[in-house]
Amino acid sequence: MTVNIGVIGAGRIGKVHAENLVYRIPEARVLAVADVRLDAAQSLAQTLNIPQATADYREVLANPDVDAVLVCSSTDTHSEIIEAAANAGKHIFAEKPIDLDLAVIDRVLAAVEKAGVKFFVGFNRRFDPTYARVREAIQSGELGDVHLIHVISRDPAPPPIEYVKVSGGIFMDMMIHDFDMIRFLVGSEVEEVYTRAAVRIDPRIGEAGDVDTAVVMLTFANGAIGTIDNSRQAVYGYDQRVEVLGSKGAASSGNVFPNQVTFSTATNICRDLPLNFFMDRYTESYEREMRAFIKSIVDDTPTPVGPADGRIPVVMALAAKKSLLEGRPVRLSEI
Secondary structure (H helix, E strand, O other): OOEEEEEEOOOHHHHHHHHHHHHHOOOEEEEEEEOOOHHHHHHHHHHHOOOEEEOOHHHHHOOOOOOEEEEOOOHHHHHHHHHHHHHOOOEEEEOOOOOOOHHHHHHHHHHHHHHOOOEEEOOHHHHOHHHHHHHHHHHOOOOOOEEEEEEEEEOOOOOOHHHHHHHOOHHHHOHHHHHHHHHHHHOOOEEEEEEEEEOOOOHHHHHOOOOOEEEEEEEEOOOOEEEEEEEOOOOOOOEEEEEEEEOOOEEEEOOOOOOOOEEEOOOOEEEOOOOOOHHHHOHHHHHHHHHHHHHHHHOOOOOOOOHHHHHHHHHHHHHHHHHHHHOOOEEHHHO
């Protein structure tokens, strides 16, 4: 079986997914690409030999040969396109978040359920081999009962201010990955969050209504305690680490480096900086998640990252923001 795909959004992530489908996943064929910038859609179509390029995503949904779509457009268009795709009977892979409003998310997910199509949320870090090994250690009981978990996620540089204004802020566009990752690793749901945050890097981020430095403490239903720290700028590069302490031991995952060379001199021991771009760090995970999406369609099995996984991290993000604004712990049941 070959799954015919339409890619909606020809930006960075749309290109990555399209390239994986064309070059590395023989069970898929990309038939169409749409982007509000027609030149971007045409350029990607020409590069990857995609038959259809358009500025209107509805033309992709109207194509009867398209079985599934990838929603890789800007955050503020996700919910509209997902709902339209569901109504058109297309299987859906959607970048996160689904929307910034829970009522809208619930409406969209109801449309997905009614349509009976596959729905996969693009939390690619679940498919990273390093994080997968940490999860295996937790789920197998190798570490015993989880007591503490700490997730570190720091970008090498802040995003453009125009992006901050429409992304939903640090909890929605950045920490949302970590909210998903921490519940995925622990295997238990978060009940309460407490946030401390500030503007420490770029005053313009504060003027746009956001923060650039944040720590969130999380209490899990199984009793574990977690912390997530985010920074919009780590001068040494892209910093992605996890540490878990359990009753039988601990596990930690470090950063990924461009090579394994260590330099030793009379004055110091050093190595090159870690990979500095998220698409370089998570190259393998993007391919693995796309393979998982196509496999769920071919085998007609549930997607490994489904509707609930798209909703819960948004609830966590809203609770974190509420905690920051009100200066108190917030239970997810309040959202």
